[in-house]
Amino acid sequence: MxxxxxxxxxxxxxxxxxxxxxxxxxxxxxxxxxxxxxxxxxPERIIQFRVVWEDDAGNLQVNRGYRVQNSALGPYKGGLRFHPTVNLSILKFLGFEQIFKNALTGLSMGGGKGGADFDPKGKSDNEIRKFCDAFMTRLCQHIGAETDVPAGDIGVGGREVGYMFGTYRRLRNKWEGVLTGKGLTWGGSLIRPEATGYGLVYYVEEMMKHVGKGSFAGKRVAISGSGNVAQYAALKCIELGATVVSMSDSRGCLIAEGDAHFTPEHIEEIATVKLARKPLTEFSGKSAFKYIEGARPWVHVGHVDVALPCATQNEVSEEEAQALVDNGTLFVAEGSNSEFYYLSSCLATQSYMQAMNAK
Structure with a gap:
């Protein structure tokens, strides 16, 4: 086709x-x-709309809002992404993959994805609230507990979900499970923020067991990203005895040098920095790490046993995947979205099989 x-x-x-x-x-x-x-x-349906909101200076701002819906099994289900790179191609690809991810759960859920080319970075809480209100004012016509249930994604955390849920409830006069990622005190699910990062690590642990390579204990792990998925993947790796040696954001990456590694306290501070929409250069513990502007971690981390891309799509190029293989990486698994990681997974698996055959 x-x-x-x-x-x-x-x-x-x-x-x-x-x-x-x-x-x-x-x-x-x-x-x-x-x-x-x-x-x-x-897609079964593509919804595109204008989002007009007022910034703190009293100026009107305009963004493009989208929702892509595709279902054969049940209500549409998938995240909302607020990022300046958001366009219809990206949301169609994410919604397309969401169909199959949701089908694998065995639940009656179709695929959906949406968002806007709004950049939350540098915006005040008031501006983010106004944008979320304007965005949901248009989106609420097309979603509902039995129609489409959005979640968070890049740029959309508990705060943004809360703002949007408040608008939905006011306009539709309904308290229903129309958004996932809400706070625990008003309908959210326990450990929902941790689920993706934890699930990724549990999946890799099963990969290790399958090929007889033990567990995370004692292994070096490189992670890209520093948002929700990356944070909880890092915390679970550390809890299981691994050494996490990298994190990143859209501006560059932090690489552990010498005996340095990320601790739970480092991850907690990074979460605070990200919640404030600040770059990793604001992380006070970065003196123990090397910050590389405009780079991803894969060619800078040296030997790692596990690589976990947790930022956005296409986080590992073919050259970077080969560098990981050359440095002895045996396991690559994505916490973000893109089948491109099949390439790096295959390269890593190929390297492992060659090593096994050599023995």
Missing amino acids: SHLPQEPEFEQAYKELVSTLEDSTLFEKYPEYRTALNVVSI
Whole structure:
């Protein structure tokens, strides 16, 4: 099926999935699945709207808001992302992958993704509240507990979800489970913030057991990102006895030098820095680490046993994946979104199998 050439992120996700399925001979055994894939590759509905809000100086600001919906199983389910890079191609790719992630749960959930090209960085709490109110004022017409249940993503944490839930409740006059990621005192779920990061680490632990490589104890772990997923992945790795040697943000990465490594206290301070929408250069403990402007950690960390990309899509290039393999990395698993990591996972697995065969 041909897709729009101006949507590179979606085109990449679609082609990678199709090539994987074709290599598995799935379509030969079940040709009807190819038809099904062609159907779900076109979103059931794309909603695009204007978001007008007022900044602290009294000036009107305008952003683009989106929601992509695709379902055969139940209500749409997927995150909202507030970031200046948000566009329709990215949201289509994320919504497309969300279909399959949700189907694997065995629950009746379709796929959805949305957000806006709004940049929360540098904005006051009041400006973020006003934007969330304006965004939900338009989005609330298209969501509901039995229709579409958004969650958080990049730039959308508990504060933003809270602002949006308040607007939804006021406009729709309903208290219902229309947003996940709410506070515990008003309908949120226990350990929901930790779930993705913890789940990623548990998954890798099962990978280790499967190939007879023990557990996280004593292993060096490189992590990209410093948001919710990266923070809790780091904390769980540390709890399991691993040494975490990197974190990053959109401006650069922090690399542990010598015997330095991230501690739970470091992660707690990084969480505070991120909540204030500040860069990692504001992290006071960075003196024990090397900050590399404009870089991701993979080629700078030296030997690591595990690499966990937890920032955004396409966090590991082919060259970076090869550098990880060359430095002895055996396990790569993503906490963010993109099938591109299949490449780095395959490279790492290939390296491991070659080492095993050599023995």
